[in-house]
Amino acid sequence: LFLSVHGAHVIGYNEFDFLGTSGNNAMGVTNGAFVPRLRLFWVDVRKDNWEVLAGQSWSMMTPNRYQLSPLPSDIFYSQVMDVNYLIGLTWTRQPGFRFAYHPTQKVTFGVAAENPNQYIGGSAGAPSITVPAALSSVAGAQFDNTTGNPLSTPNLHPDIIAKLAFDAGHKFHFEVAGIERTFKDYVLATNQHFTKAGGGGSVNANFEIAKGVRLISNNH
Numbered sequence: 001l002f003l004s005v006h007g008a009h010v011i012g013y014n015e016f017d018f019l020g021t022s023g024n025n026a027m028g029v030t031n032g033a034f035v036p037r038l039r040l041f042w043v044d045v046r047k048d049n050w051e052v053l054a055g056q057s058w059s060m061m062t063p064n065r066y067q068l069s070p071l072p073s074d075i076f077y078s079q080v081m082d083v084n085y086l087i088g089l090t091w092t093r094q095p096g097f098r099f100a101y102h103p104t105q106k107v108t109f110g111v112a113a114e115n116p117n118q119y120i121g122g123s124a125g126a127p128s129i130t131v132p133a134a135l136s137s138v139a140g141a142q143f144d145n146t147t148g149n150p151l152s153t154p155n156l157h158p159d160i161i162a163k164l165a166f167d168a169g170h171k172f173h174f175e176v177a178g179i180e181r182t183f184k185d186y187v188l189a190t191n192q193h194f195t196k197a198g199g200g201g202s203v204n205a206n207f208e209i210a211k212g213v214r215l216i217s218n219n220h
Contacts, residue, residue, distance in 0.1 A: 007048075008046065008047035009045070009046045009047070010043070010044070010045050011043070011044045011045075011071075012043050012044075013040055013041070013043075013044070013070070013071070014041050015039040015072070016037060016038050016040075016041075017037050017039060018037065038056060039093055040055075040057055040072070041055050041056045042055030042056060042070060043055055044070055049101055049102045049103060050099070050101060050102075051068075051100040051110075052097075052099055052100075053070055053096075053097070053098045053100075054097050054098075056094060056095045056096075057070045057093065057096060058070060058072070058092075058093055059090075059091065059094060059112075059114055059161070060096075060098060060112040060114070060161045060177065061090050061091075061161055061177055061202065062075055062077060062089075063075070063076040063089075063090070063175070063204040063218045064076065064165060064175055064204075064206075065173055065206050066167060066173055067100075067102070067108040067165055067167055067173075068108045068110045076204075076206060076216065076218070077089065088218070090218070090220050094115050094116075094117075095114070096112050096113060096114035096115060096158070097112065097113050098110055098111065098112035098113070098161075099111050099112075105167070106167055106168065107164075107165070107166055107167075108165045109162075109163070109164050110162070110165075111160070111161070111162050112159075112160075112161040112162075113158035113159070113160060113161075114158055114159045114161060115155070115158060115159075116153075116155050117144055117155075118143045118154075118184075119145075120139065120144065120145050122144075128145045131143075134189060135185070135187065138185050138186075142154055142184075142185050154185065155184065156183075156184040156195055157182060159179055159181045160179070161177065161178070161179045162178050163175055163176070164176050164177075171207060171208045172206075172207040173204075173205065173206040173207065174205045174206075174207075175205075176201070176202070176203050177202045178199065178200070178202075179200050180197065180199045181197070181198055182195055182196070182197045183196045183197075183198065200220065202218065202220040203219045204217065204218045204219065
């Protein structure tokens with residue numbers, strides 16, 4: 001849905017499928033897998049140099065092809081139709097809220113707050129971490145190993161993501177991104193809360209070296 005409202009460009013986007021599972025195995029690691037699966041559901045409003053988006057979208061940590069656009073055609077996740085896309089590709093589809101500023105057509109800066117998930121492994125037969133015996137109750141409850149409620153993790157705050165992108169039309173795209181996340185758990189035996197902050201970053205590029213041929217480099 002595309003609208004023009006009082007000089008603002010408004011886009012409403014919805015995308016869903018049935019490639020998921022029901023019950024406790026409906027993981028929330030990289031996307032909502034409950035049937036029917038809500039892949040994308042967001043509203044984006046841009047006026048002049050400012051842009052704001054709210055809803056479930058591709059994470060801002062997922063590499064872009066153009067600016068910080070949330071449209072699937074402007075995001076790099078290959079042409080593979082799910083389920084894990086490419087090995088090493090950082091991606092997720094999750095609820096969030098973001099601001100973007102476009103000082104020029106060639107430069108875009110954005111900040112996002114996105115819903116995190118404290119995942120410790122266990123999906124599709126993948127190994128899980130070994131939890132200390134005294135903290136065995138947190139696995140599947142406070143930390144998602146796909147055996148309990150995958151959406152009950154006690155997140156202290158949303159993931160904070162920032163990204164700066166440089167573009168020369170649709171022929172060249174370069175971006176730098178960073179993320180800060182704070183993990184949290186509660187130890188019932190001692191009535192204590194523990195938190196630990198962590199972070200990461202990425203440097204990505206996508207440019208056309210010949211007509212129909214692109215060189216893509218994603219580094220996390």
